[in-house]
Amino acid sequence: MNNISDADLRRLILFRSVNPKSVQGVLDACTLRLAAPGEVIIQAGSPNRHVYLLLEGCLRIHPHSLSDDPVVVLGPGEMVGEMSVIDQQPASANVVAAEPCRIMVMEEDILWSLVQSSHDAARNLLFILTRRLRHADQVITGDAPPGDGYDQYGSVDALTGLRGRKWLDHVIQRQSLRSKTCGEPLSMVLIDIDHFKAFNSKHGQAYGDRVLYAIAQNLSNRLRPSDIIARYGGDEFVILLPNFSIGAAREVAERLHREVVKAVPIMPDGKSVPHPTLSIGLAEIRAGQSSERLESAAHAALDRAKENGGDCIVG
Numbered sequence: 001m002n003n004i005s006d007a008d009l010r011r012l013i014l015f016r017s018v019n020p021k022s023v024q025g026v027l028d029a030c031t032l033r034l035a036a037p038g039e040v041i042i043q044a045g046s047p048n049r050h051v052y053l054l055l056e057g058c059l060r061i062h063p064h065s066l067s068d069d070p071v072v073v074l075g076p077g078e079m080v081g082e083m084s085v086i087d088q089q090p091a092s093a094n095v096v097a098a099e100p101c102r103i104m105v106m107e108e109d110i111l112w113s114l115v116q117s118s119h120d121a122a123r124n125l126l127f128i129l130t131r132r133l134r135h136a137d138q139v140i141t142g143d144a145p146p147g148d149g150y151d152q153y154g155s156v157d158a159l160t161g162l163r164g165r166k167w168l169d170h171v172i173q174r175q176s177l178r179s180k181t182c183g184e185p186l187s188m189v190l191i192d193i194d195h196f197k198a199f200n201s202k203h204g205q206a207y208g209d210r211v212l213y214a215i216a217q218n219l220s221n222r223l224r225p226s227d228i229i230a231r232y233g234g235d236e237f238v239i240l241l242p243n244f245s246i247g248a249a250r251e252v253a254e255r256l257h258r259e260v261v262k263a264v265p266i267m268p269d270g271k272s273v274p275h276p277t278l279s280i281g282l283a284e285i286r287a288g289q290s291s292e293r294l295e296s297a298a299h300a301a302l303d304r305a306k307e308n309g310g311d312c313i314v315g
Contacts, residue, residue: 003032004104008055011077012104013128013221017120026114031105035097040066041080042095048084049108057101062094072161073098075213079128085111086129130225157231159209160216168230168238175228175240176291186242187249189256190281190298191219193235194310199276207273215278218260238298246284246315253280253313261311279305282315 004027009015020027033052035041041059042048052059059080060070074080084091085108106114115122157164163171172188179186193199193215200208212235219237220229228240239256241249261275281302285294298315305314 004030004055008102008104011055012053012079013077014053014079014114014121014124016124018118018124023114023118023121026110026117029107029110029113033101033103033105035101035103037097037099039097039101040094041097041103042084042091042093044092044094045090048081048091051079051081051085051106051108051111052095053079053104053106055102055104057103058098059101060096060098062096063092066094066096070096070098073159073213074161075210075217077217078161082111082125082128131220160213160231162216162220162237163230165230165233168228168232171228171230172240172291172295175242176285176289176294179242179285184243185245185284186240186294187244187246187282187284188294188298189239189241189249189253190232190283190302191237191239191256192279192281192302192306194277194279194306196235196276203273211273211276214263215260218263219256222256222259246282249282249284250313250315253282253315256280257313277311279310280313280315281305282313 006020009018009020009027015023035057041052044063054074054076056076059074059078061072061074061080062068062070080095081091083089115125175186178184193211196208199211216229216231216237219239223229223239226242228242230238232238239252241252244252257278257280261277263275279302281298281300281304283294283297283301285291301315305312308314
């Protein structure tokens, strides 16, 4: 498989739960590409007939000029190029290697062979496309701030690929109003990485950034499509759970806490680092409460979790 290992495949979202032996022919038809920092993988406006699956390194996404700041930075496990392969339209963004990258390259015919031969891969592709298109749906339904052109990308955190605080503030208000109008529960899960400054000091900011990215992706990949996740700022993340009481939110938080903490991030140099623990605060909006009160209650719960020594859930 061109030096593509089983460990590489397990890291790729497209191949989750896929038995490598069942798609061996497809894998043998793929190639391995090594990209140097600054190398352009996909050029905006140009035809693209390949899907690129990132094994190691980071890819920057620039919807406009390469001189502009990237709107998203993708890490190992992610894929790019699938939209232009599927709709046969020119690529809508520039994709550039941010650091040395190992990339699995799959031609469009091979992608369709994979989809036809593996139901799990087809499901994973649908998941990836749904995640890509969820924002567009939010813009149409009014759940995202209005704007023109690429304004939506301004609310994306470049490091983690999650939505940022500005977008989240708007969504919290809308979801709170919806909860009040429909009489449905709404819960907030506020997550903080324990002792993250000390972790950065010990292992270096590059390792810290990779851990932030890994945690963001692990959280995002374990949520329902209707759940809402954003980077709250620094080393904090927020998850909104529409139609979930605080009891149901606790079950979600316990599962996330258990599964995310045991996932050991692998660094570009092949080393693994201890995963920091997480403190989690829970809150549910109550009758007559504002969105500000919901946030305040979640922060108070998180503070109690930190006061208890961290690595726990309070709410």
